[in-house]
Amino acid sequence: MTKAIKLLTALPQAQRERLMELAEEVSFPEDARIFEAGGTADRFWVIRSGAVHLDQQVTSRQRVTVATLGAGDMLGWSWLFPPYEWDFGAVAFSNVRAYEFDGPSVLALCVEDPLLGLSLVRTVAEVLASRLETTRGKLMEQYTMRRRSGPL
Template structure:
């Protein structure tokens, strides 16, 4: 927590854009953040919502350090913000911390992948009819 700083985002503020430089991450303290992907011809598609206690951002951990998803504050949001390079440096100095952090991020990745996959299938079904058997 010594690397964290408190930040806030007003409702409707863009927190990050897919493809942008991923140099930080957040732990949501209050409010709701929507994760989205850009779908050509349809615009932004919300694939998940995050709330208090949730991790926002993992792309700061893996080269090329670019956001995979966009994020927007759905409501007013308060969060702890961490500088990605500082956290990576601390993990290099304390490998046990790095392992614990990587396991935690991997769990979040696995959960979000499942949620995103389900949302994309539902959106496809809703807008394209039933999937072929």
């Protein structure tokens, strides 16, 4: 199992402090849709408490949870890359408290402070790599279970 990367603890203290100057405390009630796949990605969150499900619409009536995020996890990375659209949806699985960051403001800070920008991009890349590894493990587990239960 891969270790989850926590954005705020992974950043060096000086960069974390600069980033936190842009943080706004927000909350989402249980079952609140935070964002929808295909929507404009212009912000991200660091979850302080609660849980968020990332989901993917697979049919007009069915969504599949692809990941569950909790305290310390970064929610949303699409604000960092064109076309700045969410790849998944997100819904609060429980009451959620989070720090919210405005993407364009963070990007402007990264231009002003290239060391912060490099640290942030490296940390986001580690988060994405960790989540990809976790997803790969889940897919392999499902594949193995299906092979054991009979022909594909």
